[in-house]
Amino acid sequence: MTQVPPSTERKLEVKEVGPCKHEIKVEIPPAEIATRLEERYRELNNAVTLPGFRRGHAPRRVLEKRFGAEVANEIKVALIGDALREVRDKHDLQPMDDPEVDLEKIALAEGSSCALSFTVEVRPKITFDGYKGIPAKKPVATVADAEVEEALGKLREAKAELVVAPDGRVAENDQVVGDLNATADGAPIQQTPEATFFVHGRMTVFGLPAPDLARALIGRRAGDTVTVPITFPKEHTDPQVAGKTVQLAVTIKEVKRKVLPELTEAWAQELGFDGLAALRARIRERIQQEKELEAKQRAQAEILAEIRRRAQVTLPAGVLERESLRVLRRWAMDMYFQGVPEEEIEKRIVEQQAASKDSVAEAMQNAFLIEHIAGKEKIFVTEGEVEERIAQLAARVARDPQEVKRYLEKNDQLPDLRRKLREEKVLAFLLQNAALS
Structure with missing residues (x-):
């Protein structure tokens, strides 16, 4: 849809109603509404074919009956977009999210003005x-x-080279190849033939430290079977073993020992x-x-923390709340697919809610401050610097730089890379201009 230039009669009122929050009121005159409706129905008439009419020759009343609600909502969305652009251009405010507006409650009809009212959260100044x-x-x-x-x-x-242990007996840090059989209450839980693992006091079974297993294996030889009971707490993340005593049987098939190269x-x-x-x-x-x-990173973090303390940046509450919730949901999803019981997930979410919000708030404040400093000091990232970083990334994974660049472009990650580079340059600037002792 072609944009209609705002009429001189259009009225825009912007009022601050809270930290980083503004109420926007707009009144669009009848003439502009009529122009927009006429234009949209003309476009629609030329784009669709209705039964009984040639394309471009359907009466408007027929189009209104068929597409009236859709056209009205399109125009309402366009009017809201125009209002947001005007807020940015004339009032130097940068909305952070699209406003939540119930389009059905906005009255839009030819011959009448249209009143819009909504609130937006904006970037902190x-x-x-x-x-x-x-x-x-x-x-x-x-x-x-x-x-x-x-x-x-x-x-x-x-x-080190792994060789068959000369004495055939298991020692600390030896590699064992063996068949594992885990049971609980007489029922099999997991069987792993020819599992390979190193024997040491930090061994784990189903994520639980199992030093008794290492002690039981040391001194045994190929052909021996060792059975160790391991009791798991009720809150364990794996429901197969939570609250149970698991009998883990290991049948040793081969013992290998590390032979370190001589210095x-x-x-x-x-x-x-x-x-x-x-x-x-x-x-x-x-x-x-x-x-x-x-x-260097510790010093930069120390400097940035002090700048946060001094600047006292007020964050848009709604954006902070939504971002914190998004982080928690992502964490909850990760735990779910790791097999953590839902009750345990809910418990951890409640426990970490405040800490998560604080962490998100700190990250948001850092981002706003870094952008502010970059603007004040005219710190930019050149295309040459982007290409150089891409070449470094490519070298790490032994890939062609152009292949890496195409991947970043395809996944829309180049803007993130530029932001990361600019952040590094700002932090380097802050360290260079700090009072170091």
């Missing part, structure tokens, strides 16, 4: 400019020799380094980078 010179701890990161050796040990673990110059060279010194240096560099990033 932020005038706070004291975001420079915020005190924060200077990001500092140091790497101890012990951290390097610990990381080197984990690397050896990752590169030699030759091994370091196999990994592509000149020697152990170069390998340790690379590990130290990686840990240093990780700790520097963590320290």
Whole structure:
């Protein structure tokens, strides 16, 4: 539908009725209503064919009888859209959601004016400019020799070779291949042939820590069957085992042991380094980078928290409530598909409702403040920066950058990527302009 320019007789009244909430009243004169109706019925007449009439030659009264309610609602929606645009353009307000309007209660008829009345929640107006010179701890990161050796040990673990245990007996950290059979009250719950798992004190069964299982397995050999009772609490998330004592039988079929590579110059060279010194240096560099990033992020979070405290941004209550509810619903759905009983889901939702709302409020305030600072300081993201980040993402997953870009475009994720990049630039600006000590 072609937009009709608002008549000079149109009356628009905007009144603040609460924090981030405005009441909008609009009166559209009869002449504009008549023009819109005439135009829409003309478009409709040229688009549809009614029995007994050639296209474009149906009398308007016939069209009104067939399409009257639909046309009226289309025009009402267009009038509301016009009003919102006028609110944005002339009153510098940015509605955050479409208003909830009962179209059936709006009277619209040719020869009469049309009155609209609705409320909208708008983005908060932020005038706070004291975001420079915020005190924060200077990001500092140091790497101890012990951290390097610990990381080197984990690397050896990752590169370990699994061989059949020479003595055939299970030891701590051995890998066991065995048949699992879980029963409760004599009824089978789960059978897993040739399951593979490592034996250690942090083992879990159905998500419950089971140190007794590790103790029972250690010292046994292939061919042995070990049965361990495991009692699950009533509130356990899996209804199969909640409140029951499960008998878990493990028949050992094979025991394998990790053989770590020896810490030699030759091994370091196999990994592509000149020697152990170069390998340790690379590990130290990686840990240093990780700790520097963590320290920087902590400082940025500290600065942003202080800006939130000082700025005291008032949020649109309805938007906050809906977003909090959306987060809780998504969490509830995740729990449901994980097998959590509905009563337990309801209990957790009630317990986390306040914390969830606080978390959402903090995220919304951060977003508004970052956007405000970006605007004030003219911090933008260039297409070159977007392309560079896409190339980095592509390298992580060994994909072609253009393939990754097409994926982001297809899933409408490029705007999110740009927002993320701008957020990073704003946080870097705040850290650069902070009073670090």
